[in-house]
Amino acid sequence: KHKVVALDAATGKLRWRFDAGIAGRGPNRGLMYWEEGDDRRIFAAVQTFVYALDAATGKVIENFGKGGRIDLREDLGRDPEKLNVILTTPGVIYKDLMIVGGRWPESLPSPPGDIRAYDVRTGKLRWSFHTIPRPGEFGYKTWPKDAWKTSGSANAWAGLALDEKRGIVYAPTGSAADDFYGADRKGDNLFANTLLALDAATGKRLWHFQAVKHDIWDRDFPSPPSLVTVKRNGRTVDAVAQTTKQGWVYLFDRVTGRPLF
Numbered sequence: 001k002h003k004v005v006a007l008d009a010a011t012g013k014l015r016w017r018f019d020a021g022i023a024g025r026g027p028n029r030g031l032m033y034w035e036e037g038d039d040r041r042i043f044a045a046v047q048t049f050v051y052a053l054d055a056a057t058g059k060v061i062e063n064f065g066k067g068g069r070i071d072l073r074e075d076l077g078r079d080p081e082k083l084n085v086i087l088t089t090p091g092v093i094y095k096d097l098m099i100v101g102g103r104w105p106e107s108l109p110s111p112p113g114d115i116r117a118y119d120v121r122t123g124k125l126r127w128s129f130h131t132i133p134r135p136g137e138f139g140y141k142t143w144p145k146d147a148w149k150t151s152g153s154a155n156a157w158a159g160l161a162l163d164e165k166r167g168i169v170y171a172p173t174g175s176a177a178d179d180f181y182g183a184d185r186k187g188d189n190l191f192a193n194t195l196l197a198l199d200a201a202t203g204k205r206l207w208h209f210q211a212v213k214h215d216i217w218d219r220d221f222p223s224p225p226s227l228v229t230v231k232r233n234g235r236t237v238d239a240v241a242q243t244t245k246q247g248w249v250y251l252f253d254r255v256t257g258r259p260l261f
Contacts, residue, residue, distance in 0.1 A: 016058030045087035065123030101156025110177040113155025127203035139190030154192035159224030172221030188213040207257030
């Protein structure tokens with residue numbers, strides 16, 4: 001039901017419980033945590049909202065967002081009241097940013113699957129990466145004109161991975177809506193079905209790999225990538241490994257995106 005509990009790790013005794021008063025449904029795979037000095041925060045998703053909680057007491061931090069929460073339906077260029085956006089898998093924390101994807105409908109109407117970063121103190125939106133590109137952005141011509149206004153999904157639902165040292169966040173995206181019909185979205189449909197490497201501070205695209213162009217079989221990436229270090233041609237390489245529904249595992253140089261195999 002998307003309630004949050006804090007337990008004493010030594011005894012199992014309940015320390016606090018948070019109930020948003022919203023009957024959550026569906027998967028909720030975890031929380032996010034940030035601290036600086038005495039300020040320690042838990043970020044908990046409940047349906048369309050993300051709450052900031054005091055890690056010691058479980059009380060809502062009222063000056064975060066609006067009354068202690070942000071609404072993920074906002075800032076997507078559509079009417080928030082008509083959108084269905086849920087954070088089922090936690091995002092990642094990079095410095096003072098909370099970076100999230102989310103779960104979107106797989107059929108239209110569905111909002112564009114922007115990957116977004118919020119200020120951990122205020123809840124203010126700091127950057128957005130448009131997975132359905134807007135005019136002038138890379139990949140715009142891989143969709144019909146103004147598709148960002150009507151098409152949807154291409155969202156990072158499975159989860160993200162963070163190379164904190166390099167400041168790179170890796171985001172695998174889902175298929176575009178509708179995921180079994182593509183006649184209304186002619187083109188390759190970047191950045192659906194894509195592993196994205198983004199600058200965690202700014203959201204700028206560093207590199208990408210699109211595994212399936214113009215997907216009509218829902219063959220998107222089903223998991224967050226894993227950050228690994230491998231031996232390749234006699235040298236050590238920091239890599240990112242991405243599983244697929246096709247049974248392949250892709251392995252890329254973390255910095256350049258160069259395939260290792």
